[in-house]
Amino acid sequence: MKKTLFLTLLSVALLTACGGSETPTSTTTAASTAAVADNPDRNPTWQTYTVGSQLTYPPFHYQDEKGEPIGFEMELLKAVAKAGEFNITVQHAPRTTLEQTLNDGSIQIWSSTVSISPERTAQMDFSQPFMYSDRDVIYIQDTEANKTITNLTHFKNKKLAVNEFSSSAKETATKLTGSEANVVVTKSYYLSMKELFAGNVDGVLDNGLVLANYTQSNPTAPKTRSILVAEEKKDFAFAVKKGNTEILNKLNKGLEKVKADGTYQKLVEKWFGNEQI
Structure with a gap:
């Protein structure tokens, strides 16, 4: 499946x-x-x-x-x-x-x-x-630049990808990165992940379950870590x-x-x- x-x-x-x-x-x-x-x-x-x-x-x-x-x-x-x-x-x-x-x-x-x-x-x-789901930021763990990332404050001045499906993700990403200019909006979370693996962004902000499913479905992709955005819990x-x-x-x-x-x-x-x- x-x-x-x-x-x-x-x-x-x-x-x-x-x-x-x-x-x-x-x-x-x-x-x-x-x-x-x-x-x-x-x-x-x-x-x-x-x-x-x-x-x-x-x-x-x-x-x-x-x-x-x-x-x-x-x-x-x-x-x-x-x-x-x-x-x-x-x-x-x-x-x-x-x-x-x-x-x-x-x-x-x-x-x-x-x-x-x-x-x-x-x-x-x-x-x-x-169902409820939290929103997470996912990033590639084994890179020199990301070794120091341990919490959300470390995404200040970094770039985050979000997909246009979410009405609030862009606002949250802007808050985390410090500028709207640091937010890359894509048409799907797959394209957001593509931006991440291409090195065009430092992380992806999206539904935690969606991101988890993606990483489970692609075992050969670079290893990633995720950080919970606590205030973003949503009931569907x-x-x-x-x-x-x-x-x-x-x-x-x-x-x-x-x-x-x-x-x-x-x-x-x-x-x-x-x-x-």
Whole structure:
């Protein structure tokens, strides 16, 4: 699985790099995105909901060689849907359309490592959290320049790569390095790691689970170390339109069931191994 993940990740990165900016125009809606997959366990007596996800973020949500949505979060939502007794159709959509598409009804559920925040909670409702993750800075350990790095203060005046997927990473990286000029923004965390291994940056700031998965999937890559950014802990959940208690109740019911029957833990072990969730 990990070899497949790396190859797919490489494909995603190359397609993203060649495809230009994913920033939508003001007229972008979910209708302009393609439905990429239905729930294979579709039940004709259940309600069907459209799920939005930016399918460019392994190992949580991305596309395989056939264009099918895969990843921890995609598999989890399929299991939650079955347990909560509803069908899903997944669409690839930019995360910048999150609030817009929920409000206009073109997407009913967002599943795209959406973190719970006071600002978002004021605009939409969230299921119970299904995972939390810290943000880390990862760097190559066996270099002369990095031997003195033991804490985050040592990244002052160094360069950090972040990917545009995170709305807060650039701000955090600017604070750590002391200047926005020291922050390199890429289109994916794979490209951030590429910048690191090419020696163009001193570290990468990203989701700790994503970085751990990358290093586990690439045992021949240079050895790295990571430092926790303590204040960056985030709870991930599924998002729905404000006040949509019907879908929210189904999501929470499904989450409760898959955690109780062991499905959730099996998916965690499949995608993250021994990482603490």
